[in-house]
Amino acid sequence: MPSDRVIIIGAGIGGLVSAALLAARGCDVTVVEAAAAPGGKLRTIDVDGAAIDAGPTVFTLRSVFEEIFDACDASLADHLSARPAATLVRHAWGAARLDLFADARASEAAIGDFAGAGDARGYRAFRAEAKRLFEALDRPFLHDTKADPLTLGWRMGAAGFRDYCSLRPYTSMWRALGGYFTDPRLRQLFGRYATYCGSSPFKAPATLMLIAHAEASGVWLIDGGMQALAGAVEALGRRGGARYRYTAPVARILVERGRTAGVELVSGERIRADAVICNADPAALGDGRLGVRATRAPKAGQRSLSAVVWLAKARTDGFPLVRHNVFFSRDYPAEFAALSRQRLAAEPTVYVCAQDRDDADGRAPCGAERLQILVNAPATGDGAPLPQAEIDRCEQAMRGQLLRAGLSVDPAAPTMLTTPHDFERAFPSTGGALYGRASHGWAASFLRQGSRTRIPGLYCAGGSTHPGAGLPMAALSGRLAAACLLRDRASTSWWSRTVTPGGMSTRPAQTARTASPSSPSSAASSRPITS
Known part of the structure; x- marks a missing residue:
């Protein structure tokens, strides 16, 4: 027994x-x-006496x-x-900016101001489709054991047959987004959700649009x-x-x-x-x-993406950071083409988590602040180490991308660098891949x-x-x-x-702790x- x-x-x-x-x-x-x-x-990793979220x-x-x-x-x-964040993410393309909010109507209005009424309507339709996909797969797939396509169809049942037939697995995310947005920057913004599972929007199925619904449903800021x-x-x-x-x-x-x-x-x-x-x-x-x-x-x-990550305690200037910020490259297809060739992109999209910022006011904390700065990288951490010259070029490209939007980060600030090889040492047999298998x-x-x-x-x-x-x-x-x-x-x-x-x-019920x-x-x- x-x-x-x-x-x-x-x-x-x-x-x-x-x-x-x-x-x-x-x-x-x-x-x-x-x-x-x-x-x-x-x-967390300690940088100059400050604990910075490194994952x-x-x-x-x-x-x-x-x-x-x-x-x-x-x-x-x-x-x-x-506590819930009012501003989910701040996005930048050079001097142009677009925020997404916890309030869907505020996001729709911001998109209308940014790209016009047609793309605001497209966002409304996109959001509805992302919600449909999420709700169709939540219980029978995300909350249940691994399934094959036939088992998933059985779990969804007769009532879910229509959803099962329209999960959009054969259309790439990038192609599907073209049906909602005419502004290529919006296609780029919502295509980025494929990278949340370490994948390329050009190879990932449109089903992954459901990730947008998860984020739109609320981002929480954790004290501590x-x-x-x-x-x-x-x-x-x-x-x-x-x-x-x-x-x-x-x-x-x-x-x-x-x-x-x-x-x-x-x-x-x-x-x-x-x-x-x-x-x-x-x-x-x-x-x-x-x-x-x-x-x-x-x-x-096939491995998912890895990353090159800088953790810094630094003074910043020139851009009103919120907690989550994305600075987009000018050529998304070129960026992912380089990654698919196992190379760092010449001009990468940069994510900045400003861990001492709260919401949308853009006010900088007094003195240096804690930053996680990330660019996507191929999962080659079990191969030859990245040459120092390539790491230096990557940092220059990252800083150049931030400067295009007006953000400067003190280059002399205490910084800790993590590469795919460091991730491989921490998580063996992955090559530094942060998300397991790529969703391609x-x-x-x-x-x-x-x-x-x-x-x-x-x-x-x-x-x-x-x-x-x-x-x-x-x-x-x-x-x-x-x-x-x-x-x-x-x-x-x-x-x-x-x-x-x-x-x-x-x-879930809110219950008191037991004695x-x-x-x-x-x-x-x-x-x-x-x-």
């Missing part, structure tokens, strides 16, 4: 969510993490996390302080930075009894008699378990990084690693697995991995205290964790 011992490799968001949900159901959960703190890619910076789909906390009989609001989200989910797990061991890298996954038996740490210590959830990139399994017996897990496909072509979404592997008792979670990249998707992957583990446990045992396979999630933070409540143990 199987017991409840679970090892989770990696304290990224997917692993943290799995740990919290399983601990709330009475499982004996231990999380082992090579780094010194939780978060995975959701990390994801955009928090959307708050409801995903509310549902996870609710499933553990807790309230997200009790663990995390966050993005690392506070990782801390909140870790605290949720501790509340249920999960244990966390940091600076504890795993050497290999133990496989005995054809199924998972635990892990062996680099230190030589062995930790026995009945199931393991791997919150690492599946490519690390396929490459044998976690033991030769685990290579039966599938290898990754109609079948890409069906080819991601699912929650289960071909090794019994070994599961996967994280942004490189189904349902995809980004914080909410990584959280859903952790939820799905936990649900699959519980269902498999129930199917091989005559007893099941807590499992409700196939249960439907309810809308005892060290033990799961009976209410939590009865809540389903996935649909």
